Amino acid sequence: MDLEVYGHGGDLLTASARYGVDARQVTDFSANINPLGPPPGLLKRLGEALTGIVHYPDPGHRRFVALLAECHRTEATGIVVGNGAAENMALALLGLAPGKVGIVEPCFSEYRTLAEQFGCLVISVYGEAERQFRAEPDDIERLIRETDLIFIGQPNNPNGVQYTLDELRQFAAAGEQYGTYVVIDEAFIDFIPAEQRCTLLAELTTYPHLILIRSMTKFYAIPGLRLGYALASPEVAGKMRAVQVTWSVNSLALVAGEFCLGVSRDYERATLALVEQQRDWLRRELTELDCLTWPSQANFLLVRLPETWTASRMQEALGRRSVLVRSCAMYAGLTERDMRIAVKEEAACRRLIEEMKEVMGGAGL
Structure with missing residues (x-):
């Protein structure tokens, strides 16, 4: 086995x-989960919320979305809440319907698995050990030119390294030039001190083909609840929500997300x-x-x-x-x-x- x-x-x-x-x-x-466990007070809050399981969860995730919009200083219409980061990856593939998907190896296995499950042709480029398994930026740009959607880990799993901010801008600009969706998986970015994070979050409106995906489960140690979200243009976010199964995010996960955004x-x-x-x-x-x-x-x-x-x-x-x-x-x-x-x-x-x-x-x- x-x-x-x-x-x-x-x-x-x-x-x-x-x-x-x-x-x-x-x-x-x-499994890469915060060694401190869930934030203090979360389990108590979940216990208090248990009586709410007799009701359906909010299909629009409105309270959590509003808190995310405030936290990230972005438009609520550009936020998609999912059953873990993986659902957001699936929604990007389903909602945007790419024929060819690019991945930068080595990487999170779900990029290829999901793309192939949805009938996409997967094309890869590779990072070398000498570059800490980062691919050459020009190779990634060529991959963007040749595909309809590309996944990039930031920091990447399993090597834990980032691309620079200038390299990310190069990739996002190439996405606009060639009409390719650039999906940047930031599931582990919370483990990097804020001043060291390389993210295009503040420049999201500059790149309509850019999608950022984040996870709540790793940093806040709640993988069993499954919670993640995507940040994109309202148009792209709308296409992703249009193919999402209603109530895919349960009420306890939403309570946990709301609580975690307010922790000390x-x-x-x-x-x-x-x-x-x-x-x-x-x-x-x-x-x-x-x-x-x-x-x-x-x-x-x-x-x-x-x-x-x-x-x-x-x-x-x-x-x-x-x-x-x-x-x-x-x-x-x-x-x-x-x-x-x-x-x-x-x-x-x-x-x-x-x-x-x-x-x-x-x-x-």
Whole structure:
């Protein structure tokens, strides 16, 4: 049984069946979720909202949309709320009906999966290790010219790096020149300090073919509720909403979204400080184990194991010890030695390194 049988990390049920471990005892580095957990007070607020499940959720997501518009200083008509960021990707494909879709490998697997599910021809360009797996900007511009819609991760998954603001402007301008929709996936951008984020959010009205997609589930640690949104021109947002299934976003997810937009800045600052500290510590420790890492700005690291190891072998050995990592062997442009690990709290990170030391010292497979 493949651990990534559904193409993603965080599958505790499959891990439990495969490795014979208690899912409740697993330390999960395969899903990139805020190690602090949900913001203080959120679970209490959700408990208070439970009586509301006897009513349908607002199909227009109006309160949440109004808060998002205020937060991002944008028009409410350009916001699409979805059942996670993935639904917004699907809505872009369904509503804009591209024939050819471009992706920049290695990247989030859902770009290709969704595009192919909806009958699109997928065309790729590749980032090289020497450029931290960023593709050459001119190659991306050529891909924009050759396709109807393109997905770009910012920061990209699984390597966690950004394109510069000037490069993003180059891509968006090419989208306008060639009539190609440029979808920038910013699902992990909240894990980057505000002054270091490269985003075209403030320039959205300049580029009618630009779509920004964001997630609430990673930073606020609510993946089980599924909540994300897209920011685009009112015309594009309207096309996306026109193909959305009514009530695809449940009422508890909307309550969580409204709550999270109002949480204290202390939660954000604590998250960023913890992620930066533990990410740097993990990189140092992994280097001591002869692993190669890249300078991620997100809450995860792409790791290349020593030549004597494969990601699947490491995943198996750690899985038997109730520690999950994400194999990246199936990512186009990567190798069988590549895996991705989430950045978690100190105790979990220390456990990962200690387990890897034991496994690589001969105690594992």
